[in-house]
Amino acid sequence: MATYTLNTPLTEDAVRKLKVRDMVTINGIIFGIRDLTLIHIFDKKNDSPVSLRGAVLLHTAPSLKMAEDHWEPICVGTTTSGRMDRFTPGLMEKYGVRAIIGKGGQYQGSLDAMKKFGGVYLAIVGGAAAVETKQIVEVEKVYFEELHPEALYQFKVKDFGPLTVAMDSHGNHLYFDVKAQAEKKLPEIYKRLGIPV
Amino acid sequence: MRVALQKAYEKETHPTAKEMFNIIMANVEMADRDDMLICQDTGLPIYLVKVGSKFPVDGARVAAALKEGAKQATLEYPFRGSSTHPVTRVNPQTSVGEGLPIIYWDFVSESDCLDLLMIPKGSGSENMSAMKMFIPADGVAVIKKFVVDTVLQSGSNPCPPGVIGVGIGGTADLVTKLAKEAIARPVGSHNHDPFFAKMEDELYEAINSLGLGPMGLGGDVTTLAVHIEWAHTHITQNPVAVNTQCWPARRARAKIYADGRVEYGF
Numbered sequence A: 001m002a003t004y005t006l007n008t009p010l011t012e013d014a015v016r017k018l019k020v021r022d023m024v025t026i027n028g029i030i031f032g033i034r035d036l037t038l039i040h041i042f043d044k045k046n047d048s049p050v051s052l053r054g055a056v057l058l059h060t061a062p063s064l065k066m067a068e069d070h071w072e073p074i075c076v077g078t079t080t081s082g083r084m085d086r087f088t089p090g091l092m093e094k095y096g097v098r099a100i101i102g103k104g105g106q107y108q109g110s111l112d113a114m115k116k117f118g119g120v121y122l123a124i125v126g127g128a129a130a131v132e133t134k135q136i137v138e139v140e141k142v143y144f145e146e147l148h149p150e151a152l153y154q155f156k157v158k159d160f161g162p163l164t165v166a167m168d169s170h171g172n173h174l175y176f177d178v179k180a181q182a183e184k185k186l187p188e189i190y191k192r193l194g195i196p197v
Numbered sequence B: 001m002r003v004a005l006q007k008a009y010e011k012e013t014h015p016t017a018k019e020m021f022n023i024i025m026a027n028v029e030m031a032d033r034d035d036m037l038i039c040q041d042t043g044l045p046i047y048l049v050k051v052g053s054k055f056p057v058d059g060a061r062v063a064a065a066l067k068e069g070a071k072q073a074t075l076e077y078p079f080r081g082s083s084t085h086p087v088t089r090v091n092p093q094t095s096v097g098e099g100l101p102i103i104y105w106d107f108v109s110e111s112d113c114l115d116l117l118m119i120p121k122g123s124g125s126e127n128m129s130a131m132k133m134f135i136p137a138d139g140v141a142v143i144k145k146f147v148v149d150t151v152l153q154s155g156s157n158p159c160p161p162g163v164i165g166v167g168i169g170g171t172a173d174l175v176t177k178l179a180k181e182a183i184a185r186p187v188g189s190h191n192h193d194p195f196f197a198k199m200e201d202e203l204y205e206a207i208n209s210l211g212l213g214p215m216g217l218g219g220d221v222t223t224l225a226v227h228i229e230w231a232h233t234h235i236t237q238n239p240v241a242v243n244t245q246c247w248p249a250r251r252a253r254a255k256i257y258a259d260g261r262v263e264y265g266f
Helices: A012-016 A035-043 A081-095 A108-117 A129-134 A174-192 B002-011 B015-033 B059-076 B141-154 B172-184 B194-209
Strands: A003-007 A023-033 A056-059 A063-067 A070-075 A099-102 A120-123 A136-143 A152-167 B044-052 B102-108 B113-121 B130-134 B162-170 B223-233 B238-245 B252-257 B262-264
Touching: A023 A099, A035 A081, A056 A081, A070 A129, A070 A136, A081 A099, A081 A108, A108 A120, A108 A152, A129 A136, A129 B015, A152 A174, A152 B015, A174 B141, A174 B194, B002 B015, B002 B223, B044 B059, B044 B172, B059 B102, B102 B172, B113 B172, B130 B141, B130 B172, B141 B162, B141 B194, B141 B238, B162 B172, B162 B194, B172 B223, B172 B238, B194 B223
Parallel strands: A003 A023, A023 A056, A056 A099, A099 A120, B044 B102, B162 B223
Antiparallel strands: A023 A152, A063 A070, A120 A152, A136 A152, B044 B113, B113 B252, B130 B238, B162 B238, B252 B262
């Protein structure tokens, strides 16, 4: 279990070094994205207005308020990544995205894409939105503003994390491992509860 | 909830899980200190209302006031409005709408109190809800299996470790409501019926044996408590429901008395 501080945009080398259970802190830019943003880009064919090469994405729908001429974060937290699973291969292949920050993890297709293109999934503590909001220095830009709170957000961050590497570019998947371990224990648990196996 | 989280942190032995707890505790402290939201998903507003028989009340006005209050809080803070049209997905940005907020009414004899318990229920956990109409021949074992399997399948998604609410009996709708009432109980409290209290302990031990841990990344603590609420059911039915509550488990309570006093706090 190693600890890394990474600056964006991320290189393929930096990402391929990461292994599950490593801890990562991010400095630079992260992009907030979620269901509707991704449907807008992929299904409704609106190209991303900003380069996502080497980008770190965050699955979020933030509370922001407009203060004079700029957006200020009120509460930026993380949403369940499983819903955005089908978009990850496209994000990595077409747009060159290197890391996705979220909660709950994604599935086999995303894991395969991470292996092929050099990507990683970084788990955040869901619900810990106060900590997350404080690590956002500035809302630099909001693209597809009409989709707010599901627009594409460009956040400047300082010491964003710590995040746990939960899916790496070597085919390791921490959530799958933890679940597989739990499944092994099931027969014994069922027995204790008097459940016929 | 804070006490339960602190105890769980002390019990936890896995390094990754300890780190998850560190962030959870730091988040609670920061939200308190700087008056920030603990989680951005302020969810859908649910009210459990108990009306005392000696409390003079106009139910329709209470319902209207709760709806207006949820809307005002959303617009004034402002929270992210999380309610949306189920088909057009148009978000009124108010947290309320058709059929919302959800208000459950109950009545208490000899009480002069209007007891309002509010749960802003986020969706990471609510999306992991499950209900199943088993048959009497399936017995009690199938209920326990359903609860354990549901928690395992939910994995990291409901932001564990929170509270697992279980409904047993009733009808398809009542069993689901019972599961929701179960998560609203004080954390770690037991059902008044010794049979179900024992089942709560058994399921608590079983779920924590899974080793899913905080945020499903592995650890000793997968849930802080299992609460069961039950009702009689039909002779042909054997319903069970699971409602999961995430670790922030936000709720607020106001007790209004007939003489005008108001008590806040859970």
